[in-house]
Structures are given as structure tokens and as C-alpha cells.
Amino acid sequence: MASKNKEKANTIEKSPLGNLANTSVLLEMSKVAPNKRNAAWQTKFVEHLAKASLKPSEPQVVTGPDGFPYFNLEIPRPGENFQSYCIEEMIDEFLLENGFGVVINASYGEPDWILSFGDLINYSISKSFYSYQSMFNTHQDEEGSIAEEEEVTIGFPPNDILPQSLRYALREFFKANGLKQTVKVLLMGRKSNGNMVYDLVFNLTPAMFPNLDTFRAITQAMAFFLPRHYSFISIDEKAIENGFQNL
Numbered sequence: 001m002a003s004k005n006k007e008k009a010n011t012i013e014k015s016p017l018g019n020l021a022n023t024s025v026l027l028e029m030s031k032v033a034p035n036k037r038n039a040a041w042q043t044k045f046v047e048h049l050a051k052a053s054l055k056p057s058e059p060q061v062v063t064g065p066d067g068f069p070y071f072n073l074e075i076p077r078p079g080e081n082f083q084s085y086c087i088e089e090m091i092d093e094f095l096l097e098n099g100f101g102v103v104i105n106a107s108y109g110e111p112d113w114i115l116s117f118g119d120l121i122n123y124s125i126s127k128s129f130y131s132y133q134s135m136f137n138t139h140q141d142e143e144g145s146i147a148e149e150e151e152v153t154i155g156f157p158p159n160d161i162l163p164q165s166l167r168y169a170l171r172e173f174f175k176a177n178g179l180k181q182t183v184k185v186l187l188m189g190r191k192s193n194g195n196m197v198y199d200l201v202f203n204l205t206p207a208m209f210p211n212l213d214t215f216r217a218i219t220q221a222m223a224f225f226l227p228r229h230y231s232f233i234s235i236d237e238k239a240i241e242n243g244f245q246n247l
Contacts, residue, residue, distance in 0.1 A: 017053060017084050017086060018051060018053030018054065018084055018085065018086030018088075018089070019051045019052060019053060019086070020053050022048040022049075022051050022052035022053070023052045023053045023054065024078075025044070025048045025052075026045065026048055026049065026052050026075045026104075026112075027075050027076075027077070027078070029041060029044065029045050029048075029112075030075055030105060030112050034110060045112070045113060046113070046129055046130070049087065049104070049113065049129075050086075050087050050088040050123060050127075050129070051086060051087075051088050052075075052086065053076070053084045053085075053086060054073040054074065054075060054076065054084070054085050054086070054087070054104070055073065055074050055075075055076045055082035055083060055084065055085065056072065056073060056074075056083060057072040057073060057074045057105075057106065057107050058072070058107075059072060060072055061100065062103060062106060064101070064103065064114070066221070066224060067221075068099075068101060068116075068117070068221075068224050069098075069099065069100050069101070070100060070101040070102060070103040070106075070114070071095060071098075071101070071102050071103070072103055072106055072107075073085060073087075073102060073103070073105075074104070074105050074107065074108075075105060075112070087102060087115075087120075087123075088123070091120050091124050092124055095117075095120050096117070096120055096121065096124060096165040096166075096169070099117060099169050099172065099173075100117065100120075101114065101115050101116045101117050101120065102114070102115040102120065103115075115129060116223075116224050116225075116228075117169060117224055117225050118223070118224060118225050118226040118227045118230070119227070119228070121163065121165065121166050121225070121226070121227055122227035122228075122229075124165070125160055125161075125227075130228060130229070131227060131228075131229045132229070134229040134230075135196070135198050136197065136198050136199065136229055136230055136231040137192065137197045137198065137199050137231035138197075138231070151190065151191065152188050152189065152190045153188070153190075153196075154186050154188050154189075154240060154243040155186065155187050156185075156186060156187065156245045157185060157186070157187040157200060158187075161187065161200075162185070162200070166225060166226070167247055169225050170183070170225055170247060171247055173221075173222070173225065174218075177218060179208065179209075179218075181208050182246055182247075183202060183203065183204065183246075183247045184202070184203040184237060184244035184245060184246055184247060185201065185202050185203070185244065185245065185247045186200075186201050186240065186243045186244050186245065187199075187200060187201070188200075188201045188240075197231075198231070199231045199232060199233050200226070200230055200231065200233075201232070201233055201234070201235050201240075201244075202222075202232065202233075202234050202235075203234070203235065203236065203237035204218070204219060205234060219234060
């Protein structure tokens, strides 16, 4: 269940130029048949995507199958006159501010690449769309639990995990979907195979929603906003005393 898209996105005051060499690499890679795009192809495409010079497509903002808004960009052709946009330069002051993901070459059928809001958040934090090693748990459950004998550490997520732009987007998402209660969050660490691993924990429970299906739809849709390596769970705030703080 998606948040309501803004009627009019904030505008970009200047058009970021980007790197045309990266653009040429992406153009050649886009010619590879989809069934031949292996892991090496994916890695190379992503490496050249952030700084490439790209052009806006029409419509500029499209709604994805997940119900969320995506800024619509294309890889320009050689010799083409176009207004240039660079994802890296658009992230903090435009894409995140408007709650957008990014889709590349959607007008040609199957998109060449799709970046969620969470992918862009990850780039804003670490200059990479994806993080392959992290402190987070490898599981993701809708509802978490804490064993009685389990030792845990709790604290408020720092800005390099939960930056203000992400907190704001999540608050707007919950508000747009009719959630009246105050959403709270904490960062919880616990031992797994001798190592400390972490989860983002939200105080969301099925009782806060009209029915269980709505609860599940909301918690699943939260993945759009979070970097893909994050583990997040929901626990009744009564289970953790003095741990949660307002999102």
C-alpha cells in the first residue's frame, strides 16, 4: 500500500551534467539481451549508473507495480540533444525529498534497471546503491519476538542508519495510509552464532490496523524505503521498556 504521490514534485533548479563516458558504457550494455545479463553485467551497469548523464522520459514520474512513484530516466542515444540529469547529483535535494525511486529505460518495455527509495538512501549514506556486508540480521520477519533468556542491546538508530530524509518519508507513508498512532523505532542488537547482529525495530502491531492483511501490506511495503540489507521487525512497544523513541 503506497503513500500518496505529491501532486507536484519539487523542481531541480539546474540540470546536473553527469559523465558522458559512463553514459556510453550504459548504452552499450543496454543492447545486451535480457537473458544474457549475468552478475558481471549487473555489477558493471550499477558501477556506471550513478554518475552517468541521462535524459528524462515522459511521463517524468511513473507509478511502479508496487504503487510507488519513480522518476523516469532514459539512456540517450549518440548525437542526441537532451537535457542532462545525473542520479548522484539528484539524490539528496530532489529524489529523496520527493519520495521517488528511479527507473531506467521503462519506455522500451522491461526497464534496464530500477532503484527503490531505499537504494537511493543507501547511496546517500555510503555512495553505493547496495551494501553486501552489513551488521544487520539476514532474516526479515513481519513480527519479531525476544526470547526470555535472550540478551539484547537497544538504542536509537544513528543518522548514518536512519537519516532524516528516511524518517520523514516513513512518517509520510504511515500518515498517508491512515495510521493514527505515533510510530516509534529502535535499533536492537543480539547475539547470533557468537556475533552481534542488528534489527531496526518498529512498534507496529496488527492491532494498530483494520485487519491483519493491512498490517502485512504496510510492513511489506516499508521495504521500498529501506536499504535492501536492512533487517526490520515489528514488536509491541510494551515488550521493551523505555527503548522506543518517536520516528
